Amino acid sequence: MASLASSDIDILEKAKRALAPDYLPDESEEYMSPAQQDYFRMLLVEWKRSILESASVTLQSLQDGPIREADLNDRASSETDWGIELRTRDRQRKLISKIDAALRRIDEGEYGYCEVTGDPIGLKRLIARPVATMTVEAQEAHERREKISRDD
Incomplete structure (x- = not known):
């Protein structure tokens, strides 16, 4: 399973804090009730907004100019940092497509249910x-099937 990187988790936590703190989906409610769907829709939209905002900061930094350190070691370090930053942004670009797919599933009434079994994924x-x-x-x-096919 592709895990969320720490920066993605930080952005998700920021999105959760930006939502109204007076509601959190609860197991005692009907699963995927309108209130829960609204919560997840707002969470996903806020998460996407935060990612896009972070990406625009990176883009602005890239546009400000090339790396111009005189020392070769400093330049190599800066280029490595930029490479890591760009890989992070690429991972977040892929995450945005997953967020968009989740928003479509909410609109279609399929959000919260496993695409393989049809069972509830679970609020937690x-x-x-x-x-x-998936559950x-x-x-x-x-993941087990993926690992077996990779080992072949």
Whole structure:
């Protein structure tokens, strides 16, 4: 399973704090009630907005000019840092497509249900990873099959 990088988790936590703190989906409610769907929709939209905002800061830094350190070691270090930053932004670009897919699933009434088994994914898992498409069990089975086919 592709895990969320620490910067993605930080952005997700920031998005959760930006939402109204007076509501958190609860197991006692009907699963994927309108209130829960609204919560996840707002969370996903805020998460996407935060990622795009962070990406624009990176883009602005890139446009400000090339790396111009005189020392070769400093230049190499800066280039390495930029490479890491660009890989992070690429990972976040892929995450945005997962967020968009999750928003489509909310609109279609499929959000919160496993794409393999059709079972509820669960609120705790969705709160931790709002773009989840499978239950933990289905995800683990998928990863085992992936590992076996990779080992062949």
